[in-house]
Amino acid sequence: MTLITMGIIGAGRIGKLHADNLLNRVEGVRLKTITDPFLDEAWAASRSIPVTGNDHRMILDDPEIDAVLIGSPSPQHAPQMIECAQAGKHIFCEKPIALDPEVIRNALAEVEKTGVKLQVGFNRRFDPSFAAVQQQVASGALGAPHVIRITSRDPLPPSAEYAASSGGLFLDMTIHDFDMARFLSGSEVTEVYARGAVLVDPEIGKAGDIDTALISLKFANGALGIIENSRKAVYGYDQRIEVFGSKGTALADNNTPTSMVVMNESGTVRDKPLYFFLQRYQTAFVAEMQAFVNAVRNDTPTPVSGNDGLAPVLIALAANESLQGNRPVAVAQ
Structure with missing residues (x-):
């Protein structure tokens, strides 16, 4: 079975943690790109991540990238989910999707319309x-x-x-x-x-x-x-x-x-x-990402749905x- 290729939006504490897990502990995946407006270039270089940048749209425009991990500040989650869905990218989104239920519902409707997979980051x-x-x-x-x-x-x-x-x-x-x-x-x-x-x-x-x-x-x-x-x-x-x-x-x-x-x-x-x-929760962070990768690779439902993000x-x-x-x-x- 082929590897899936992922990009990460957001390289703060949680983005860096997920990047290290994707690079070293999760099977069946290749991390190609990470972006952040304030990217720690020295950190990214130390991980030998192939592509880095400050604009997340470079991930959306890359046809090689199958799935995107959204680890940006919380107010950006829902808009970036919609962008990823419209670009045909499967989505792993850290919690919360948003603090307003209607904003969440609108983002979930876009995900459902495009048919991409979504997993919300309730790692526990x-x-x-x-x-x-x-x-x-x-x-x-x-x-x-x-x-x-x-x-x-x-x-x-x-x-x-x-x-x-x-x-x-x-x-x-x-x-x-x-x-x-x-x-x-x-x-x-x-x-x-x-x-x-x-x-x-x-x-x-x-x-x-x-x-x-x-x-x-x-x-x-x-x-x-x-x-x-x-x-x-x-x-x-x-x-x-x-x-x-x-x-x-x-x-x-x-x-x-x-x-x-x-x-x-x-x-x-x-x-x-x-x-x-x-x-x-070090083990849980690895396991949730492996579950997402497996769902994308095997075309099966993700274990933490959009509704699990809303409830x-x-x-x-x-x-x-x-x-x-x-x-x-x-x-x-």
């Missing part, structure tokens, strides 16, 4: 431990899901400037957890009740955001969910899930640098969790409305 679905829990649910081994519990805490808060432009905690951070809730439950979220506070950094509050949240969920299948978020856990990146069902429960704990446990008269000591998302945004917007109104809010469908 590809974490081996989280995927194993989901498989337990899907197989029926846990019976009917009753409670979905997700804990997500960052090691350090973002700057107030970042918080002010991020769309807020629910659209920036919790959006991954909303996707995970749908993934684990196998059901749509129908209602959200969110509570939030500023307990980590007062400057985040002055920027109009929160840094601590509890969100309760209701699912179409009758299950309940709880998501807990914090922008700062002093012990590291805290990422845990549990699905409790009528026949049992399945949990996934934090990953640590080693599995060593020291036990002595002073107590028991083990490693802290891996520091942040680049370390914690967490709708949940996040309902959570914002709930937070402001201090009441449960139905999620738009």
Whole structure:
């Protein structure tokens, strides 16, 4: 089977990570081009990427390129998705597609019209431990899901400037957890009740955001969910899930640098969790890209659809409305 040829739009932190994975860890693909208005030319040269530039349209105009990875700043995602679709390029787009549901729907309509493939970058679905829990649910081994519990805490808060432009905690951070809730439950979220506070950094509050949240969920299948978020856990990146069902429960704990446990008269000591998302989800980033490449090569559906990109945004917007109104809010469908 022939290689597919890809280009990357955006060479910031996430674009560089995907580039390294495509160059070294993903099979069946050739990375030909990377563009960024502020491209780090020295970095690109060190990777021996054949074609580099500042204008993403050079990727769209290249007939050799089969698929495009969009890793540019979030406001550019939807317009660039439309451009890629119109150019006949398959698309891997980092989350979020956009923060406005109508903008997302318009972009998805263009993708559907052109018939290209689209995968949205919710990488946590590809974490081996989280995927194993989901498989337990899907197989029926846990019976009917009753409670979905997700804990997500960052090691350090973002700057107030970042918080002010991020769309807020629910659209920036919790959006991954909303996707995970749908993934684990196998059901749509129908209602959200969110509570939030500023307990980590007062400057985040002055920027109009929160840094601590509890969100309760209701699912179409009758299950309940709880998501807990914090922008700062002093012990590291805290990422845990549990699905409790009528026949049992399945949990996934934090990953640590080693599995060593020291036990002595002073107590028991083990490693802290891996520091942040680049370390914690390294395997998942590779797996999601391999899944996209395989879907393009084999002409099969991608595992994270455009609707999977829209649904967490709708949940996040309902959570914002709930937070402001201090009441449960139905999620738009």
